[in-house]
Amino acid sequence: MVNKLSNDVLNELISQVVRKDAVPLVNLIRGKKNVSEIKIAEKLKLTVNQVRSMLYGLSAQALVTSIRRKDKKKGWYVYFWNLDENAAFKLKEAVNVKKLKELKDQLKLEEKVSYFVCPDECERISNDDALECGYKCPECGKLMMQESNISRIIKIKEEIKKIETELAQYRLEVQKELEKKVKKIKKKAPKKVKKKIRKFIKRIFKGKKNKR
Ligand SMILES: [Zn+2]
Numbered sequence: 001m002v003n004k005l006s007n008d009v010l011n012e013l014i015s016q017v018v019r020k021d022a023v024p025l026v027n028l029i030r031g032k033k034n035v036s037e038i039k040i041a042e043k044l045k046l047t048v049n050q051v052r053s054m055l056y057g058l059s060a061q062a063l064v065t066s067i068r069r070k071d072k073k074k075g076w077y078v079y080f081w082n083l084d085e086n087a088a089f090k091l092k093e094a095v096n097v098k099k100l101k102e103l104k105d106q107l108k109l110e111e112k113v114s115y116f117v118c119p120d121e122c123e124r125i126s127n128d129d130a131l132e133c134g135y136k137c138p139e140c141g142k143l144m145m146q147e148s149n150i151s152r153i154i155k156i157k158e159e160i161k162k163i164e165t166e167l168a169q170y171r172l173e174v175q176k177e178l179e180k181k182v183k184k185i186k187k188k189a190p191k192k193v194k195k196k197i198r199k200f201i202k203r204i205f206k207g208k209k210n211k212r
Pocket of ligand 1: 137
């Protein structure tokens, strides 16, 4: 059982952390097993080297796994590739956690530092610098005005909310999968355990018989 990202989210992730042109490749191997790099190259109308370079990029992020098989006729190795859905799911979460931290830092900064601007737009300086020159423009001497960063703050807060919602959703999905697994194990366990016990008893019984 695996946690899977939706197509859109996966494609966005690939463009972000690997490269945009690797998206068609990922879509090609998604849901398939052991796709040969030669087939990928054929389907995408690329050279095997181009395909490999993309796959290495994906591999560096642990998004794909491969097995190699020797081509008996040609004598060289061919690699067969799989998309690791769980790894993609985890990577998306890691990217979001990182982004969330950056946004929170940015928000802190925006809320702390205010800027002053000249009405003629000659300068944009920090509060400290503005204080030093008596809130007058160092260029033209006009009184400077505090720049409103409210819209920027609102935007950051909206992004934070969006990512937090996504993260909550992912954690819920992970939990659901875990619960499913536990249920399955619980269902299976008695039978398996019974079988093991039966085998064990049989073996002991046989052993004793042989000894006799
Ligand atoms: Zn000015």
